[in-house]
Structures are given as C-alpha cells and as structure tokens.
Amino acid sequence: MLVGLVALVGLSLMVLPLGLAASSSATTTGGSTAGVAGLPPVLGQAYTQAAAKVHDLVPACQGMRWEILAGIAEVETTQAAGHQISADGEITPPIYGPLLDGSGAGGNTTPVINTTAAELQLDAGTHYARALGLFQFMPTTWLSTGVNARSTSAAPDPDNAFDAALTAAVYLCGNGRDLTQPTELAAAILAYNHSDAYVQQVEAAIAQYDALAGATSAVPASGKAAIVLRAAMSQFGVPYSWGGGNAAGPTRGQCCSPGGQDGSTITGFDCSGLTLYAYAQVGITLPRTAAAQAGVGRRIPASAGLGALRPGDLIFYGYIPGDDASIYHVAIYAGSGMQVAAPRPGEGVLQQPVDLKSSTFAGGAQIL
Missing domain, CATH: 1.10.530 (Lysozyme)
Structure with missing residues (x-):
C-alpha cells in the first residue's frame, strides 16, 4: 500500500497494464519548471x-x-x-x-x-x-x-x-x-x-x-504535435551522445564531437537524433543533421519571434545569421517559451527556455 506522512490506509491498488500507446488527444503538461523556487x-x-x-x-x-x-x-x-x-x-x-x-x-x-x-x-x-x-x-x-x-x-x-x-x-x-x-x-x-x-x-x-x-x-498541443512532444519528453534524462539516436530511439553515437566527446561509448541522443526520433513517431522522416533539418517544412525567421512558433515546430541555432548551413543545434518547441532538446555532452534530454537572447537563435521550421 501507499502512504503519506499524515495517515496510513488499507487500499488495494489496481495494477495497470503498462503497454505503450500513442495518443493524439489534446495534452498539456503544465507550465515551465524553470526557475521555480524550491524545486530542484x-x-x-x-x-x-x-x-x-x-x-x-x-x-x-x-x-x-x-x-x-x-x-x-x-x-x-x-x-x-x-x-x-x-x-x-x-x-x-x-x-x-x-x-x-x-x-x-x-x-x-x-x-x-x-x-x-x-x-x-x-x-x-x-x-x-x-x-x-x-x-x-x-x-x-x-x-x-x-x-x-x-x-x-x-x-x-x-x-x-x-x-x-x-x-x-x-x-x-x-x-x-x-x-x-x-x-x-x-x-x-x-x-x-x-x-x-x-x-x-x-x-x-x-x-x-x-x-x-x-x-x-501553457500552450496545449494536439494531434501530431502532441505525439511528437510526448515522444521527445518520454526521453527526458537520456544522456547526450554525439551522433546518437535514430527513428527507433537512443543508440550509441560516434566519435567525435567538435569538443572531442566520444559518443561511441554512450547510448543516447544528440540534438538532431532526438528530433529525428520524435518526428518518426508520426511517420515523418527527417534528415540526420540539424543543418539539413532546417531545409524541411516552412522556415520561420528569427525575426518573427516566439509568436510565430507552434508546439511541435523545430527551433534552430546557428553560427551565422541567415545561413542555414551554419546551424549546429535543433530543438522542439513545447509552447510557453520552452523547448525540448538534447543540449550538450554531459546533460540528458530536458525541457528548457528558448534562448531568444542568443545571437545564434535562428528561428524555426513548421513541419506538421
């Protein structure tokens, strides 16, 4: 049985089948946890x-x-x-x-x-x-x-x-x-x-x-966008692995990232591996790299800001403004100014604020 610190009760718990099933019904997982006082x-x-x-x-x-x-x-x-x-x-x-x-x-x-x-x-x-x-x-x-x-x-x-x-x-x-x-x-x-x-x-x-x-x-997602976001969020905590991830889930990556990280020893996702996996759950095959993914769908310029983005859209970061070939990072917009991403070596998949203040913010792409 299950108890809190107030009272102990004798309740029987019905065991639920833990089969995975994708749903397209509307969903919202609440507001952002970023910066909430007292919450690690x-x-x-x-x-x-x-x-x-x-x-x-x-x-x-x-x-x-x-x-x-x-x-x-x-x-x-x-x-x-x-x-x-x-x-x-x-x-x-x-x-x-x-x-x-x-x-x-x-x-x-x-x-x-x-x-x-x-x-x-x-x-x-x-x-x-x-x-x-x-x-x-x-x-x-x-x-x-x-x-x-x-x-x-x-x-x-x-x-x-x-x-x-x-x-x-x-x-x-x-x-x-x-x-x-x-x-x-x-x-x-x-x-x-x-x-x-x-x-x-x-x-x-x-x-x-x-x-x-x-x-x-919080901005709710529905339909295919909800499935994409749930797929990405289901991988929270999975480690970053350079070159890791495919349509089936996390994989061992390859050597080596620009910073020297060897993904071949880590099962996980890099940024574009995560987006590739999430979109595969709705039957969409994305290219493997962040720069190539910027060429898919309707491009949303950085100047359009967050107001032009919808939950499920891709978000990009690049070294040279206006040059999609310089894009080095991709994430999925989750609504309310948040994105789901595999950010960097040493961190797992997480939800974080969209970095609008960064000079590398390169807008997004609407695919769904």
Missing part, C-alpha cells in the same frame, strides 16, 4: 517527463501535469529536502519514513510489517515497514506497481526521482481519471492517502506551484 531542476525534469509519459501508460488519463506531482512530493518529502539529487535522478541518502510500529508515528497506530524477502530487501531489512523515497511508497505497493522510467534494465527504484514520479503519476491516474476536474483530482489525492486534511494540503501545494509556474498560460 532534476525534480522539475522528472515531474515534467512523468506528466508526459503517463499518457502512454494510462491512455485514458487526462490532465496530468507536473504541478500535481510536485504538490504530492512537497507534502510527502518537501522535494527531498536535505538529500542530494544526481543528474540521473538518484536521491542520496535514501528517504525513509518513520517505522510504522503502531506507536503513532506518521499518525499510524497499527503495526505494518515487512513479510516477504523482497520487502525486507527494499526496506533495508527493517521488521516494521517504512514509506520509501521521494513519493513515500510502502514497500509492498512499490514492488507491485513501481515503474522504471529510465532507459535501463534496472529494477524500479523509489529513490530515483524519474521512477518515483512516473509511478506516482500512474497511481494518481488510476483507470483513467480526468484530473482537470476538481472532484476527480481530489479523489485521486484521497486514493493516494485517505485523509481529508492531506487532500487539502496537497491541493494547496498544487495551487502554489500553479501560481509559480504560470500554468494557465
């Missing part, structure tokens, strides 16, 4: 990725956005306060709730015992169970429902922000809730922790993040 950037990436990816796992779910996940994590662990968070989402030291030994810790007066070897291993061998990780899952719930959000074969980890956020998103979505409806959002939070006080706390935290992010100004 890696957690912002994890929540944004989970809000986008949950549509593949629970296609009927509507209205999931990162602010909902941030609200839960704020109440549960104050965004992993006091812990280190690595670029790949690993949280150290591990986050443990109080021992649920019936003494009243966490509002619980009924002992909860780890009864299986798997539960004991996950909970560091403790007899009495503890809630685990960023989103405070009970061991038995995590073992039955944990989702691996990363491009690895490792077991889902409650102390990995990407795994924990996607698992929480799946749980909140249930069989396909419409989280744009206040009553259904409240029901999802109540299912997470059966306490009216908890629901009020989380709703207040969500409202704070909505205000900080300006979520009401």
Whole structure:
C-alpha cells in the first residue's frame, strides 16, 4: 500500500497494464519548471517527463501535469529536502519514513510489517515497514506497481526521482481519471492517502506551484504535435551522445564531437537524433543533421519571434545569421517559451527556455 506522512490506509491498488500507446488527444503538461523556487531542476525534469509519459501508460488519463506531482512530493518529502539529487535522478541518502510500529508515528497506530524477502530487501531489512523515497511508497505497493522510467534494465527504484514520479503519476491516474476536474483530482489525492486534511494540503501545494509556474498560460498541443512532444519528453534524462539516436530511439553515437566527446561509448541522443526520433513517431522522416533539418517544412525567421512558433515546430541555432548551413543545434518547441532538446555532452534530454537572447537563435521550421 501507499502512504503519506499524515495517515496510513488499507487500499488495494489496481495494477495497470503498462503497454505503450500513442495518443493524439489534446495534452498539456503544465507550465515551465524553470526557475521555480524550491524545486530542484532534476525534480522539475522528472515531474515534467512523468506528466508526459503517463499518457502512454494510462491512455485514458487526462490532465496530468507536473504541478500535481510536485504538490504530492512537497507534502510527502518537501522535494527531498536535505538529500542530494544526481543528474540521473538518484536521491542520496535514501528517504525513509518513520517505522510504522503502531506507536503513532506518521499518525499510524497499527503495526505494518515487512513479510516477504523482497520487502525486507527494499526496506533495508527493517521488521516494521517504512514509506520509501521521494513519493513515500510502502514497500509492498512499490514492488507491485513501481515503474522504471529510465532507459535501463534496472529494477524500479523509489529513490530515483524519474521512477518515483512516473509511478506516482500512474497511481494518481488510476483507470483513467480526468484530473482537470476538481472532484476527480481530489479523489485521486484521497486514493493516494485517505485523509481529508492531506487532500487539502496537497491541493494547496498544487495551487502554489500553479501560481509559480504560470500554468494557465501553457500552450496545449494536439494531434501530431502532441505525439511528437510526448515522444521527445518520454526521453527526458537520456544522456547526450554525439551522433546518437535514430527513428527507433537512443543508440550509441560516434566519435567525435567538435569538443572531442566520444559518443561511441554512450547510448543516447544528440540534438538532431532526438528530433529525428520524435518526428518518426508520426511517420515523418527527417534528415540526420540539424543543418539539413532546417531545409524541411516552412522556415520561420528569427525575426518573427516566439509568436510565430507552434508546439511541435523545430527551433534552430546557428553560427551565422541567415545561413542555414551554419546551424549546429535543433530543438522542439513545447509552447510557453520552452523547448525540448538534447543540449550538450554531459546533460540528458530536458525541457528548457528558448534562448531568444542568443545571437545564434535562428528561428524555426513548421513541419506538421
């Protein structure tokens, strides 16, 4: 079962089939996480990725956005306060709730015992169970429902922000809730922790993040643009690899980037590999390099600004204004001044602001 720090409840969790399915229904994953006070950037990436990816796992779910996940994590662990968070989402030291030994810790007066070897291993061998990780899952719930959000074969980890956020998103979505409806959002939070006080706390935290992010100004995507963006966002955290990525997903790259990075040892994407992959999900084959991709579709000049861009459009950066042959970087416009990109060696796929102030901003291209 799953608990917060307010109350422990005995709820059975329905296990959902985790089959991937592309959907063309309208979607928005909320406002930008950039610069949100108190929200570590890696957690912002994890929540944004989970809000986008949950549509593949629970296609009927509507209205999931990162602010909902941030609200839960704020109440549960104050965004992993006091812990280190690595670029790949690993949280150290591990986050443990109080021992649920019936003494009243966490509002619980009924002992909860780890009864299986798997539960004991996950909970560091403790007899009495503890809630685990960023989103405070009970061991038995995590073992039955944990989702691996990363491009690895490792077991889902409650102390990995990407795994924990996607698992929480799946749980909140249930069989396909419409989280744009206040009553259904409240029901999802109540299912997470059966306490009216908890629901009020989380709703207040969500409202704070909505205000900080300006979520009401988010530009929704629909149709093929939604599929392209979800495909790109599903790769958040996948490492940069020079020459990496094709229509099927991340691949080993090649040697070597202008800065000397050897992509042949890294499975991931470079900037144009990511855009090539995302557009392939709607049947569009892009050229392999950023400069060549600038020759596809209707070109949008830099002078037209963000107002001329639509979610799903390509965004370019080049060394020489007006010379597409000098373009060295490409990203996908996500709306609200944000882009999804594989930016550079040492960083994973992420969402970041469009760099309009840069002298290298070279406009975009509308393909869809």
